[in-house]
Amino acid sequence: MISRKFLMGRGREQLSISERKMIESSISSVFEIAARKPLVRHGESLDKSMLLLEGFVCRYKKDMTGARQAVEFHVPGDFLDLHGFGLKRLDHDIETISEAKVATFNHDVLTIITEQWPNLSKSLWFSTLLDASMHRKWIFSHGRLRAEGRIANFLCEIYVRLDMVGLVTDGAFHFPLTQPDLGEITGLTGVHVNRVLRSLRSQGFFAADRRSIQILDYEGLARLGEFNADYLLPPSTSAKRAP
Amino acid sequence: MISRKFLMGRGREQLSISERKMIESSISSVFEIAARKPLVRHGESLDKSMLLLEGFVCRYKKDMTGARQAVEFHVPGDFLDLHGFGLKRLDHDIETISEAKVATFNHDVLTIITEQWPNLSKSLWFSTLLDASMHRKWIFSHGRLRAEGRIANFLCEIYVRLDMVGLVTDGAFHFPLTQPDLGEITGLTGVHVNRVLRSLRSQGFFAADRRSIQILDYEGLARLGEFNADYLLPPSTSAKRAP
DNA sequence: CGGCTGCTTGATCAAGTTCAACTTTTGTGG
DNA sequence: CCACAAAAGTTGAACTTGATCAAGCAGCCG
Numbered sequence: 001m002i003s004r005k006f007l008m009g010r011g012r013e014q015l016s017i018s019e020r021k022m023i024e025s026s027i028s029s030v031f032e033i034a035a036r037k038p039l040v041r042h043g044e045s046l047d048k049s050m051l052l053l054e055g056f057v058c059r060y061k062k063d064m065t066g067a068r069q070a071v072e073f074h075v076p077g078d079f080l081d082l083h084g085f086g087l088k089r090l091d092h093d094i095e096t097i098s099e100a101k102v103a104t105f106n107h108d109v110l111t112i113i114t115e116q117w118p119n120l121s122k123s124l125w126f127s128t129l130l131d132a133s134m135h136r137k138w139i140f141s142h143g144r145l146r147a148e149g150r151i152a153n154f155l156c157e158i159y160v161r162l163d164m165v166g167l168v169t170d171g172a173f174h175f176p177l178t179q180p181d182l183g184e185i186t187g188l189t190g191v192h193v194n195r196v197l198r199s200l201r202s203q204g205f206f207a208a209d210r211r212s213i214q215i216l217d218y219e220g221l222a223r224l225g226e227f228n229a230d231y232l233l234p235p236s237t238s239a240k241r242a243p
Numbered sequence: 244m245i246s247r248k249f250l251m252g253r254g255r256e257q258l259s260i261s262e263r264k265m266i267e268s269s270i271s272s273v274f275e276i277a278a279r280k281p282l283v284r285h286g287e288s289l290d291k292s293m294l295l296l297e298g299f300v301c302r303y304k305k306d307m308t309g310a311r312q313a314v315e316f317h318v319p320g321d322f323l324d325l326h327g328f329g330l331k332r333l334d335h336d337i338e339t340i341s342e343a344k345v346a347t348f349n350h351d352v353l354t355i356i357t358e359q360w361p362n363l364s365k366s367l368w369f370s371t372l373l374d375a376s377m378h379r380k381w382i383f384s385h386g387r388l389r390a391e392g393r394i395a396n397f398l399c400e401i402y403v404r405l406d407m408v409g410l411v412t413d414g415a416f417h418f419p420l421t422q423p424d425l426g427e428i429t430g431l432t433g434v435h436v437n438r439v440l441r442s443l444r445s446q447g448f449f450a451a452d453r454r455s456i457q458i459l460d461y462e463g464l465a466r467l468g469e470f471n472a473d474y475l476l477p478p479s480t481s482a483k484r485a486p
Numbered sequence: 487c488g489g490c491t492g493c494t495t496g497a498t499c500a501a502g503t504t505c506a507a508c509t510t511t512t513g514t515g516g
Numbered sequence: 517c518c519a520c521a522a523a524a525g526t527t528g529a530a531c532t533t534g535a536t537c538a539a540g541c542a543g544c545c546g
Contacts, residue, residue, distance in 0.1 A: 043473075064469050069386040086365065086372040091474035092379060115361045122329065122357060125368050128375065129329045135378030136314040136335060140304040142313040142385035143430030178492060182363040187386030192534055194494065202384040210543095217541070226307050230286070231334035390502070421524060435502055437526065454510090 002027060006051060007079030009165045010127040024159040026109045027051075035176075039102070040081060040094040050103045052076050055100030056176065057090030060184070061092045070185040072134060073158065077165045082128055082202050085110050098176045110157050123186050133231045142187050145226065147196050150186040155206065159215050160229045161176060172214035200224075245270055248320030249294060252408045253370040255478060262363050269352045275344045278419075281343070282323060283337040286315045289327040291347045292302065295319050298343030302425065303337045311336075313428040315377060316401065320408045325371055331474050376474045385430050388469065390439050393429040396468030398449065402458050403472045415457035424434075425466050442465075 003023045007015070015023075027049065033039070039057065040180045057074040071092055074080055085107055099120065105213050134157075141153045162173045179197065180190040188196075200206065205221050207214045216219065222228070250258070259265075270403045271291065276282065282300065295317050302323075303311040311433065312420075314335055315452055317323055327333050357364045377400075384396045405416045422440065423433040443449065448464050450457045458464065465471070 053500085059379075061379065061387075063383070063387045066291060067387065069383045073383045083372050083375060086369045087376070087476055091376055114365060118358045121364065125345040125371070126329045129326050129371060132326060132371065132378055133330070134332055135375055135382060136302075137379060138382045139314045139385060140306070140312045142382060144304075144306045144310065168455070175430075179494095180492075189535060191536085192491080194492095195534090198494085233330055233332075422526095423524075432503060433524080434504080434526085437524095438502090441526085 002030070002053065003051070003055065005165045006127075007077075009075065009161065010130060012126055012233065013119060013123055013230060015119065016099060019117065020121060022113065022117060025203055026105050026113065027103045028106045028109070030101065030103045032099065033096055035096055035098045035100075037096050038093060039091055039096060040084070042093050045079065045089050046107070048106045049085050049110065050080040051103045051105065052078050052080055053101040053103055056097040057094060057100055057119045058181075058185070059092050059094050068184050069187065070181075071132060071138070074152075075158070075161050075165060076167065082124060083131070085124075086128075098174075108147070130232065133162050133233070137231050141225070146189050147192055148185070148200065149225050150188070151182065151193065151225070152200065152205070152221045153194050154182070154185055154200065155213070155215065156218065156222050156225050157231075158228035159218065159234065160197065160234075164232075164234065170214070171216065171218070172212055174211060175208070175213040176211050199235075202220050222223030234239075237241055245273070245296065246294070248296065248408045249322070249370075252318065252320030252404065253322075253373060254366065255369055256362060256366055257364065260332075260361060261361065265356065265360060265363060269348050269356065270346045270378065271349045271352070273344065273346045275342065277344065278341045278343075281336060282339060283327070283333055284333050285333055285352055286477075288332050289324065289350070291349045291402050291462065292325045292328050293350065294346045295321050295323055297343040297344055299340040300337060300343055301424075301428070302335050302337050311354065311427050312430065313424075314381070314427060315352055315374060316397075318401070318404050318408060319410065322367075322370055325367060328367075329371075334421040340424060341417075352370075372473065376476070380474050384468070389395050390429070390431050390435055391443065392468050393431070394401070394425065394436065394439050394468070395448070395464040396441065396470050397425070398456070398458065399430055399461065399465050399468050399470035402461065405474065407475070413457070414461070415455055417454060418451070418456040419454050 001020070001024065003020065030053070031152065040046065053073050054076050057080055058070050059072045059074070060068040060070055062068050080094055080102070081090060083124045110124070113124070137157070141150050145153060158175075159173070162168050167173055179193045182193045186193065201208065205224070206218045207216060244263070244267065248264065251366070280459065282315050283289065297319050300317040301325055302315045302317070303313055305311050323337055323345070324333060324352050353367070377438070380400070388396060401418070402411065402416070405411050410416055420435045425436045426433045428434065446462045450459060
């Protein structure tokens with residue numbers, strides 16, 4: 001079922017069988033795309049929205065010099081540009097970080113959902129509210145935390161979000177981000193990310209090999225990064241964290 | 244009409260007469276509140292949402308030490324906690340900055356709107372998408388701009404948003420924020436805000452008396468703060484900016 | 487193989503914080 | 517309305533964080 005990870009990561013209301021079927025039948029196409037490719041460019045007009053099925057994707061705003069600030073990091077189960085359904089165009093770019101698999105939903109089908117499927121609509125709205133909640137956490141992180149805290153905070157976020165969609169095994173997960181990527185996310189330079197990562201690694205908070213990370217001390221990272229998963233409103237069945 | 248500023252600031256779709264009447268009749272109460280008072284505390288469960296009619300309000304996340312990071316600044320016409328309708332509880336606090344006047348909407352009435360008034364629902368959803376868009380601009384500002392740029396950027400934001408709801412006259416507007424307030428918004432200390440403000444003032448970008456600001460060089464501030472009002476998706480009738 | 491990108495490390499520099507002191511303004515109670 | 521306390525505004529000096537500049541090394545892709 002294509003919507004499975006969406007329901008794991010973003011679903012909070014119970015959906016009926018017919019509602020799930022409606023989601024599945026709303027999909028207009030599924031495609032794969034290589035790493036480091038643009039999915040949406042800011043300002044272009046949109047007539048469909050994309051659900052990420054596999055891989056990692058990031059949204060970016062560019063500064064005057066072309067340097068990028070990431071504004072959201074996406075894991076499987078996330079809609080990538082559902083905001084585009086309401087706004088019709090985006091104020092930022094969307095690009096893959098790893099190779100990815102994506103399902104698309106035409107906006108005219110989403111319009112039918114908003115008109116005839118109130119419970120599903122609410123679920124879509126809810127998903128965009130979660131995006132906003134994640135945005136607020138990033139504002140907090142960038143405004144109040146020092147480099148070490150920001151990085152610890154982001155590691156906690158991705159760990160918890162990947163765990164929600166079943167992509168963490170024994171505290172470890174696939175993590176193909178480069179140090180410059182982390183810099184674009186945390187508002188630091190790649191050089192400084194390098195120094196902080198090493199310090200965190202040497203303190204035993206996590207271990208990393210080429211393309212994956214294992215979290216060794218989630219509690220410690222959460223303390224450093226002042227991280228609390230409540231902002232994700234985790235499904236009530238498991239209000240606990242830190243598996 | 245109580246929803247007038249909402250329509251000026253957040254309305255993008257044409258609403259019918261009956262839809263406007265529905266909004267007006269959905270209001271359950273209107274109240275006034277003093278400056279520096281809490282409106283919503285994080286985590287508390289919500290059964291109504293508030294529309295700001297007059298005054299300034301801010302949303303905050305607190306760090307470990309109790310220091311606050313503002314995550315959104317609200318002007319008249321903004322819903323303050325519409326996100327609470329979907330999320331049922333907030334991850335942050337909402338507090339008045341000035342004295343304020345607020346209209347409340349019970350969630351059961353909003354539920355009726357989502358079930359029976361698709362066009363109105365979309366308008367409410369759109370308003371929360373604009374909040375997310377503003378959040379993203381703050382992430383960019385905090386992640387990529389230096390102190391001077393961040394402050395210039397915020398001054399542009401508030402100037403444009405207040406202008407949209409008709410609260411700017413000859414480039415001037417009521418502005419009761421203290422320098423520590425600006426620090427909580429921009430992620431800087433009050434001391435540094437002081438130095439930067441003075442530098443901007445002495446360069447002729449704006450003038451300030453006790454409780455108001457007059458923007459003298461919007462273009463210059465926008466350049467400094469890398470500000471572009473597109474992210475607010477201004478009503479198409481006036482895609483122009485910088486009155 | 488060659489070149490690009492990322493990773494690593496050191497040295498220097500600049501931005502912004504912290505601490506401290508003092509002045510001005512604002513709000514409150516008598 | 518005045519006195520006083522609390523908060524905001526201002527300024528300087530020392531200090532810290534992270535950026536910038538620079539250089540060498542290691543993977544990876546074509």
